[in-house]
Amino acid sequence: MLIKEIQKILKDYRKTGWVFEPDAKRILGMADLEIPRFAWARRPEEALTFARSAGYPVVAKVISTEALHKSDVGGVIVGIKNEQELEGAFERLQKIKGCEGILVEETLAGVELIVGSKIDEQFGPVILLGVGGIAVEVYRDTVIRLAPLEERDVSSMIRGLTARRLLEGYRGTEPVNIELLTALLMKFSNLVRDLESHIESIDLNPVMCTSRRCVVADARIILKKHKKSVSASG
Amino acid sequence: MNFRTMFEPKTMAVIGLSLQNERHPANIIYNKNFFRYPVKVYPVNPRGGIYHKEKVFTSVSEIPEMVDLAIIAVRSEYVPGILEECINSGVGGAAVISGGFAESGNAALQERMVKTAKEAYFPFIGPNCLGIYSSNQVDTFFLPSERMVRPEAGKVSIVSQSGGILVDQMVKFAQQGVGLSRAISIGNKAVVRELELLRFLARDKKTAVIAFYVEGFNKSEGREFALAAGRCPKPVIVMKAGKSPGGSRAVTSHTASIAGDYAVFSSVMSQFGIVEARDEFEMVSFCESLSCYPVGIEGRVGIITASGGHGAVAVDTCAGAGLQVPPVPAAVQNQIRKKLSDNIQPIASIGNPIDLTGSAKDNDFVVVASELSKWKEIDCLLVLLLPYIPEITSDVGARLSQVSQESEKPIVAYVPHVEKYRMIIEGFQLNNVPVSHSIEGAVLMVEAMRRCRPC
Numbered sequence: 001m002l003i004k005e006i007q008k009i010l011k012d013y014r015k016t017g018w019v020f021e022p023d024a025k026r027i028l029g030m031a032d033l034e035i036p037r038f039a040w041a042r043r044p045e046e047a048l049t050f051a052r053s054a055g056y057p058v059v060a061k062v063i064s065t066e067a068l069h070k071s072d073v074g075g076v077i078v079g080i081k082n083e084q085e086l087e088g089a090f091e092r093l094q095k096i097k098g099c100e101g102i103l104v105e106e107t108l109a110g111v112e113l114i115v116g117s118k119i120d121e122q123f124g125p126v127i128l129l130g131v132g133g134i135a136v137e138v139y140r141d142t143v144i145r146l147a148p149l150e151e152r153d154v155s156s157m158i159r160g161l162t163a164r165r166l167l168e169g170y171r172g173t174e175p176v177n178i179e180l181l182t183a184l185l186m187k188f189s190n191l192v193r194d195l196e197s198h199i200e201s202i203d204l205n206p207v208m209c210t211s212r213r214c215v216v217a218d219a220r221i222i223l224k225k226h227k228k229s230v231s232a233s234g
Numbered sequence: 235m236n237f238r239t240m241f242e243p244k245t246m247a248v249i250g251l252s253l254q255n256e257r258h259p260a261n262i263i264y265n266k267n268f269f270r271y272p273v274k275v276y277p278v279n280p281r282g283g284i285y286h287k288e289k290v291f292t293s294v295s296e297i298p299e300m301v302d303l304a305i306i307a308v309r310s311e312y313v314p315g316i317l318e319e320c321i322n323s324g325v326g327g328a329a330v331i332s333g334g335f336a337e338s339g340n341a342a343l344q345e346r347m348v349k350t351a352k353e354a355y356f357p358f359i360g361p362n363c364l365g366i367y368s369s370n371q372v373d374t375f376f377l378p379s380e381r382m383v384r385p386e387a388g389k390v391s392i393v394s395q396s397g398g399i400l401v402d403q404m405v406k407f408a409q410q411g412v413g414l415s416r417a418i419s420i421g422n423k424a425v426v427r428e429l430e431l432l433r434f435l436a437r438d439k440k441t442a443v444i445a446f447y448v449e450g451f452n453k454s455e456g457r458e459f460a461l462a463a464g465r466c467p468k469p470v471i472v473m474k475a476g477k478s479p480g481g482s483r484a485v486t487s488h489t490a491s492i493a494g495d496y497a498v499f500s501s502v503m504s505q506f507g508i509v510e511a512r513d514e515f516e517m518v519s520f521c522e523s524l525s526c527y528p529v530g531i532e533g534r535v536g537i538i539t540a541s542g543g544h545g546a547v548a549v550d551t552c553a554g555a556g557l558q559v560p561p562v563p564a565a566v567q568n569q570i571r572k573k574l575s576d577n578i579q580p581i582a583s584i585g586n587p588i589d590l591t592g593s594a595k596d597n598d599f600v601v602v603a604s605e606l607s608k609w610k611e612i613d614c615l616l617v618l619l620l621p622y623i624p625e626i627t628s629d630v631g632a633r634l635s636q637v638s639q640e641s642e643k644p645i646v647a648y649v650p651h652v653e654k655y656r657m658i659i660e661g662f663q664l665n666n667v668p669v670s671h672s673i674e675g676a677v678l679m680v681e682a683m684r685r686c687r688p689c
Contacts, residue, residue, distance in 0.1 A: 018486070068486060116489025120498045122456030128489050136488045144493050144501035146460065153505070201490040222486050 002194050006030060010198050010223065017223055020063050021070075022103050024219040028204070031191040033184055034215045038105035044090045047104045048083055057081050057107045060089040061218075066098035068220065071134060073097075078107065108217050111166060111176050112206035115185060115216075117147065117192045119200060119224070125192050129157045129185065131166075132206035149189040154182045167209070176209040184214045200224050235357040237426075237434040239326035241368050241416060243273050243302035247294050247325070249316055250307035250332075251277040253285055259331055259376030260307040266379045273372050276301070295323045302326040305365065305374050306358075310334030313361065314346050321354040328358040329365030329374050336422050337362050348424050357430075363421025364397040367404075368440075369414055377401065388413010389442035390521045393431045395420060395449045396475075399514075403447070406514060411663045412522045415440045427452075429459050436466045443525045445471040445517065456499065464506030469524040469686045473511040474499055507687045516678055522668040523679035527644040530687030531613040533557040535680055536606045537587035539618035540594050540626075544648075544673065545587030548618060551677040557684060560611045562586045573601040595625040600633050607641035614680050615645045618673065621655045631661025631669075638667055644683060648676040 002010075006027050013019045019027070025035040039050035040063065051058045062075035070076050075096055077089040086104070093102050114132035119125050127149055130142030143160040145153050158164060158178065169175030184207065192202070203220040246267060252258035260277075267275045268286075276299075277285050282292045291297050294304055294316070304325045306316055310332050320328055335344040344361065351358055359365055365374030369387035375397075385407035394400035397419040407414050416438075418431060428446055435441045444466070451459060463470040477496045493501075503510040507530065511517040535557050539545045549559050562570070567584040574582055574590070575598055582598075583589045588606070590598050603615055617634060619626070631647070638645040647662045649655055651671035662669045670676040 114488060116487065116493070118487070118489050118493045118498075120456070120493070120495070121453055122451040122495065123460065123498050123502050124454050124457045126493055126498050126502070128493050130492070137491060140492060142492050144498055145505050146457065146502050201487040203487045203489050205488055220487055222490070 003030060006194075010195075013223060014226065016065055017225070018068055019221040019223070020100070021061065021219060022063065024221045025216065027221065028191070028216050028219055032187050033191075033204075034213060035219075036105045036108055036215055036217060038103055040101050041090070041104055042101045044087055047086055047090055047102055050104050051080075051083070051086055054104075054106045058086065059105050059107055060086065060093060061103040061105075062093040062096045062099055063101045063103055064096055064098035065100070067096060108208040108213075108215050110174075110208040110210035110213070110215075112217075113181075113209055114142070114203065114205040115188055115207050116204065117188070117199070117202045119196060125196050127185065127189055127192065129154075130161065131163045136205060147189050147192050149185055151182060151186065154185045157185070174211050177211050177214065180214040181209055184216075195221075198224055235327075235355050235426075235430070237327065237357055237430075239302040240329075240357060240359075241366060241434075241438075242371055243326065245274045245276070245297075245299050245302050246372065247276045247278050247291070247297055247301045247304045248307070249278040249294060249304055251279050251285060251290065253279065253281070253283050253290070258307070260305065262376045262378055263305050263307065263331075263374055266373055270379060271370070271372050274299070294319050294325060297323070300324055300326075303366075303372070303374075304328040305331060307331040307376070310340065310343060310361070314343065314350060317347055317350055317356070317358065321350070321356045325356075327356065329363065330358055330360035330421075331363065331365060331374070331376060332360075333362040333421075335361045336424070344422060344424050351425050357426055358424070359418065359426050360421040361424060364400065364419035366419075367414075367417040369416070375401070375419070383408045385412060385414040387415070389415055389440070389525045390445060391416040391418070391435050391438070391441040391443070392445040392447070392521075393418045393420060393428055393435075394447035395423065396447060397421065399447050399475075403514065403517065406518045407521070410518050410522060411659070411669070412518060413525065415442075427455065429455060429462060432459065432462050432466065432470070436462075436468060441468065442528055443469050443471065443521055445473075445511075445521055447473050447475070447517075449475050456502070460502045460506045460508065463508045469509060469528045469682075471509045471511055471517065471520045471524065471682075472503055473514070473517045504685065507685075509682055509685045515675070519670060519675050519678040520682040522670075523646065523682040524686060526666045526668045527683055528686075529644070529683060531644065531680075531683045533614070533680065533684035534612045535559050535614050535616050536562075536609070536612040537616045537618065538590065538599060538602050538606065539587055540590050540592055540620045540623050541618070542583075542587075542589050544618040544620070545589050548616060548648075548673050548677065549587055551674055552616075552680070555677055555681045555684075557677070557680055559586055562588070562606075562609070566605070566609050570602055570605045573605065574598050592620075592623045593625065594623065596627050596630040596633060599630060600637060603634055603637045603645065604641065607637060607643045613643065614683065615643060616648070616676055616680060617645055618648045618676070619658065621649060621658050626658075628657040629661065631658040631663075631667070632665055633661075635662055635665030635667045639665070644680075646670070646676050646679045648673050
């Protein structure tokens with residue numbers, strides 16, 4: 001069952017067709033997935049106030065109906081080290097078409113994964129796990145399972161990745177906390193079950209994973225189109 | 235819906251038989267069943283008359299017996315009315331051979347038939363299909379008997395959306411010596427779909443392996459199919475057409491882009507231990523292998539050969555297929571070596587692959603297979619048999635098959651398929667050991683067993 005707050009967010013974005021990142025993260029937060037500390041700043045002062053309390057470096061991203069893929073329009077600035085840089089970033093991002101504010105958030109580190117879902121025409125909701133970041137579609141190191149997931153599905157998904165060894169800690173790197181990752185996937189699977197009739201697909205990309213945290217660094221929720229559905233062919 | 239009477243009919247009506255045109259599909263179906271199958275066939279044509287000295291009934295309702303299966307091969311606009319007659323006459327089920335429905339833009343007509351049939355719990359196959367072939371029982375394919383290639387009766391049942399692919403598979407089954415139980419062409423699958431047939435075949439005593447050729451599922455049908463196949467105690471094999479993405483669809487997320495129709499299909503199949511055959515060669519190999527061994531294995535293979543080269547190629551092919559070839563430990567090696575013929579004891583290499591050399595005898599293959607079967611670290615044996623080496627006899631296939639029966643560890647054999655080695659090949663096949671004519675094919679047969687379990 002979807003709580004009222006989530007239903008309201010989905011309703012607000014029905015026209016846009018997809019949910020702005022800060023609200024997508026609020027939905028994920030309500031489903032108990034870990035999200036970064038962030039602020040939706042309309043004015044530079046709000047961004048600065050947030051950064052002062054969260055601590056530098058911070059990340060700034062554009063919020064715009066025109067920027068479903070933010071990095072494609074130069075809408076993501078990372079490694080902002082001080083107030084001056086943040087003001088500059090704010091100014092640049094504000095110029096992007098359709099800008100409705102700037103998302104400022106803490107900087108995260110770790111292995112970049114993608115966790116996603118899609119409502120498949122023939123198979124219904126499926127869950128995807130893979131190597132994340134902007135090169136998702138270059139490496140295509142992903143596994144797909146029918147939702148809802150069971151815990152044993154998650155371990156077989158992780159085993160199915162070529163990058164499995166990177167998650168286990170490769171040549172001295174920190175291993176990913178598999179328990180946290182499993183918990184994240186299970187919570188996500190439950191959320192997808194509740195959202196099924198409202199969404200077309202979801203990308204959590206990247207999810208930043210270390211031995212201590214698995215945090216959703218970016219999220220994209222694409223809503224189902226509300227036109228008369230065309231029936232499947234025979 | 236009860237399918238049993240349809241697949242094992244004692245009485246059959248062929249509706250649409252022509253008194254003028256002997257090549258009419260209905261006439262072909264009537265004749266082949268009249269002459270060759272243990273089923274009482276009644277010709278039906280509204281004009282009546284006499285056909286080949288038999289009375290032609292003007293309607294299915296005139297037939298004095300209960301009809302188990304009606305074959306409907308009339309113009310599409312007459313089909314809904316005939317379906318109603320069948321229902322009112324208590325017919326068990328039907329195969330609608332006629333085309334001219336959803337496949338040619340006439341969806342409304344098809345919908346009418348679906349509604350009528352569903353309200354009456356009346357099963358019909360098709361429309362736009364070949365219908366049902368049950369080995370030694372019934373054949374509704376409108377292909378003349380002399381043109382058909384009939385595999386031997388066996389344990390594999392195939393369901394296909396395409397009639398052409400189905401008939402082709404039958405040719406390949408016959409060539410490869412794979413036994414067929416039932417072949418069902420479902421065409422437009424208006425009422426009877428893959429899912430219904432999966433449920434029927436899962437309980438069918440004459441079917442041990444269920445294979446599907448699928449072009450696509452309707453909304454959410456794929457999910458139901460996967461869940462049902464995952465629960466099915468028999469191996470399920472699926473070959474999918476339409477793997478390449480059709481047209482450019484606006485894709486808005488990475489997940490939607492990566493998880494395209496085929497990627498989802500393929501992933502879900504393996505998730506539920508449904509064996510996906512990527513092409514027709516795999517389809518036949520998987521059917522043969524799983525009809526002999528309807529089991530899942532982890533895929534730790536012991537390889538026995540008489541040629542180092544064959545062993546090396548097999549190891550590479552196994553590695554490529556994700557199968558393991560664990561080295562045989564010294565203690566087991568010694569145990570095996572002691573039992574070999576004196577002349578090959580010093581020269582055989584028993585690491586895995588086990589190379590018995592060109593001087594090996596039948597008995598060397600048999601003792602090695604038997605000893606290796608006892609070793610817990612392998613769960614399958616691959617025997618690469620070279621019938622041209624001098625000491626091998628035509629008994630070797632049957633003898634090795636006995637080892638497999640006793641040990642219950644699957645053996646898969648490679649034998650070059652030429653006529654002069656037929657007795658060896660049949661020694662395997664008739665004793666439930668699958669044989670491939672290539673090393674790659676034999677490895678595929680092992681892979682089928684490994685994939686026949688949830689990943």
